[in-house]
Amino acid sequence: MSEDFSRIMIEQMDRLLDQQVTRDVLTAADRGDWPAALWTAVNDAGIPHAMVAEAAGGLGLAPADAMSLMRRMGFHALPLPLAETMIANCLFVEAGGGPLDGPASFAPVSTDDRIAIAFGRNGATLNGVARHVPWGCDVQNLVVLARDENDKGYLARVPRDALAANQRRRNVAYESRDNLRLDGVDIALDAVVEAPGSLHANGLLPYVAAIRVQQMVGGMERALDYALTYANQRIQFGRPIAKFQAIQHMLAIAAGHFAAASAAADAMAEGADFAGDLFAVAIAKSRCGEAAGHVAAICHQVHGAMGFTHEHALHFTTRRLWSWRDEGGAESFWQEWIGRKVCARGGEALWPSITGTPAS
Amino acid sequence: MQAFRFEALSLPPEAQAMREKVRAFLEDERAHNRFAAHRSSWSTFDPEFSRRAAAAGFVGMTWPKAYGGGEHSNLERFVVTEEMLAAGAPAGAHWIADRQSGPQILKHGSERARATILPKIAAGECYFGIGMSEPDSGSDLAAVRTRATQVDGGWVINGSKIWTSNAHRVHYLIALVRTSPPEQDRHAGMTQFVVATDSKGIEIRPILNIAGGHEFNEVFFKDVFVPNDMMIGRPGEGWKHVTGELAFERAGPDRFMSDFRLLAGLIDKVGAEPSERQAIEVGRCVAHLSALRRMSASIAALLERGEQPVTEAALVKDVGTAFEREIPELVRRLLPCQPSLDDEDELSQALAQVLLHAPSFTIRGGTPEILRGMIARGLGLR
Numbered sequence: 001m002s003e004d005f006s007r008i009m010i011e012q013m014d015r016l017l018d019q020q021v022t023r024d025v026l027t028a029a030d031r032g033d034w035p036a037a038l039w040t041a042v043n044d045a046g047i048p049h050a051m052v053a054e055a056a057g058g059l060g061l062a063p064a065d066a067m068s069l070m071r072r073m074g075f076h077a078l079p080l081p082l083a084e085t086m087i088a089n090c091l092f093v094e095a096g097g098g099p100l101d102g103p104a105s106f107a108p109v110s111t112d113d114r115i116a117i118a119f120g121r122n123g124a125t126l127n128g129v130a131r132h133v134p135w136g137c138d139v140q141n142l143v144v145l146a147r148d149e150n151d152k153g154y155l156a157r158v159p160r161d162a163l164a165a166n167q168r169r170r171n172v173a174y175e176s177r178d179n180l181r182l183d184g185v186d187i188a189l190d191a192v193v194e195a196p197g198s199l200h201a202n203g204l205l206p207y208v209a210a211i212r213v214q215q216m217v218g219g220m221e222r223a224l225d226y227a228l229t230y231a232n233q234r235i236q237f238g239r240p241i242a243k244f245q246a247i248q249h250m251l252a253i254a255a256g257h258f259a260a261a262s263a264a265a266d267a268m269a270e271g272a273d274f275a276g277d278l279f280a281v282a283i284a285k286s287r288c289g290e291a292a293g294h295v296a297a298i299c300h301q302v303h304g305a306m307g308f309t310h311e312h313a314l315h316f317t318t319r320r321l322w323s324w325r326d327e328g329g330a331e332s333f334w335q336e337w338i339g340r341k342v343c344a345r346g347g348e349a350l351w352p353s354i355t356g357t358p359a360s
Numbered sequence: 361m362q363a364f365r366f367e368a369l370s371l372p373p374e375a376q377a378m379r380e381k382v383r384a385f386l387e388d389e390r391a392h393n394r395f396a397a398h399r400s401s402w403s404t405f406d407p408e409f410s411r412r413a414a415a416a417g418f419v420g421m422t423w424p425k426a427y428g429g430g431e432h433s434n435l436e437r438f439v440v441t442e443e444m445l446a447a448g449a450p451a452g453a454h455w456i457a458d459r460q461s462g463p464q465i466l467k468h469g470s471e472r473a474r475a476t477i478l479p480k481i482a483a484g485e486c487y488f489g490i491g492m493s494e495p496d497s498g499s500d501l502a503a504v505r506t507r508a509t510q511v512d513g514g515w516v517i518n519g520s521k522i523w524t525s526n527a528h529r530v531h532y533l534i535a536l537v538r539t540s541p542p543e544q545d546r547h548a549g550m551t552q553f554v555v556a557t558d559s560k561g562i563e564i565r566p567i568l569n570i571a572g573g574h575e576f577n578e579v580f581f582k583d584v585f586v587p588n589d590m591m592i593g594r595p596g597e598g599w600k601h602v603t604g605e606l607a608f609e610r611a612g613p614d615r616f617m618s619d620f621r622l623l624a625g626l627i628d629k630v631g632a633e634p635s636e637r638q639a640i641e642v643g644r645c646v647a648h649l650s651a652l653r654r655m656s657a658s659i660a661a662l663l664e665r666g667e668q669p670v671t672e673a674a675l676v677k678d679v680g681t682a683f684e685r686e687i688p689e690l691v692r693r694l695l696p697c698q699p700s701l702d703d704e705d706e707l708s709q710a711l712a713q714v715l716l717h718a719p720s721f722t723i724r725g726g727t728p729e730i731l732r733g734m735i736a737r738g739l740g741l742r
Binding site: 228231232242243245247248249251252253255256257259260261262263264266267270282283286287290331332334335336337338339340342343344346347348350351353354355357 | 364366369370376379442443446620623624625626627628630631632633634636638639640641642643644646647648649650651652653654655658672675678679729731732733735736738739740741742
């Protein structure tokens, strides 16, 4: 896909979400209603298969462009597993499986969870627990990373029927993050492919982290938009509160967090190496998570009591920021990951790690 | 919220090649024990080091060859500055001249100023100080009262400047002065001049800092004559030039790497098997540093394209200096390390050095209080 075409696609998607992710849609999604019309619209645009190679029937969207798209999804608080579907398709098709129909997700996404796969004569059987699976009860297909008795990894496509009797669990944005128990789930052999080597080492956690990073940057942008608009409109003591230095400084600090988070997210989008060193992912997830907390807090403070009401739309974004920062590894998880790497390498190796150019 | 530009970036191959070159130079310096990394930074004044760095081509890198420069890109210069800081190189003598005074002269100076001064800066032999602040004009820079009056062949300056770093050991100051009385527009009527510190009528008095060091000074001007061709630009353009200079002054890696060596020392002291808490805190710090470095590199790319990202630069400085002020506190939280300038332990020395200089990080070059006002303006709040 050419650079121009990618840009146009992202702009079109942005317009579509701007029109269709309305307050009514978000409120209904909070209640647990599946936004079917919205899914149809994004599906018609080909987004679910956007990252799949053109030769395999997708749009061949480059990873960095896909990340830009996910940022816009975050900005609009899109209440759909669209980013998850893009990644699930990308992973499954690249591993040799067929494109997935309908909304999809992937599991396990929690570091301690492990799904076992055993092969029989006519099929395979999955066993294990996957917690906090994004949209686990809503999707039509779940791509499961499972390991056989020799720890060899496979990607298995599990259809919705097999996931029926599971416990729905939602984050504070009322997005499904379900606990799935796969007890002897039988699947056909043609629904299983060997997992690429990178998944053996790092699992699926970095992919959730990458999605949430981009969504958080988009969400922070939205929250700041609300706060800047409100600060210029709200009159107290005879002038817009934007004119008070205390408010200006709070928002300047929030802008600093947003800029640092964006920079870390950009670096990850350009150079993320999911197959190898996760340094850029770790930095982006921890920096964005920290920023999201500060930005949400400051934007609420600027809005006063109004921002605490259900009537104002700010909460659709801030509840997501508070959820996303903890998904795919919270700040402390990735900070510890970075810290252990950096300390093991020693003080002199720190700078080359940051520039990405080891001393020769 | 699209107010700021921090764009996609990848350093060009020539910048990577320059990184190899400067690393080799610094490695050689270290091999010969030419500086104490744990106690140096960009405010450490070492003319010998500056001359060697210049001879190796690391000063005045972006300037035309005709003026002794290397005609390298701003991104190559960015790489050299960050590598110098990471190595703890004592680059303070040439730092200001290379970072902002030289570029100012190149852009707005007279031909004679360019021809006589720039080659000497690029040779590592000519150093500059910044003559902006005055006793009654700190954050409120437009309140400067030092004035220049026109005489035959030039201008005569009267007044004083304060907090002038290295005035006692640099060759020139660029002084911001009033060339016409204050008007409705406070920013009008100011002009910058290149003033030789050995000019008749200049008196320099030391001001010791809390570390006992003599870095800054008060500088008095009594009928100091400056020839016409040592004016920067035209009369009244001072404010414009000063603010243009700020993008160079505020966005560089020197705004978050003043104490990088303390961080490197901390990591060594913590060792290969950190506790969970040590790992988390070190990891957080590295994540912040990585993000800042990326922001700073993006600005270097904008400068390379000839833009003036002044607000973005203010943002980098605000976030960056808050970061560097936090590092000594981090050391204290993670290790039982008491600061002492004469302890045998290098980390203790480095901690003492940084602790005593850290208050200046968030004052020099613009306080967070001023920077946040600029950022707020960029956000449309003012």
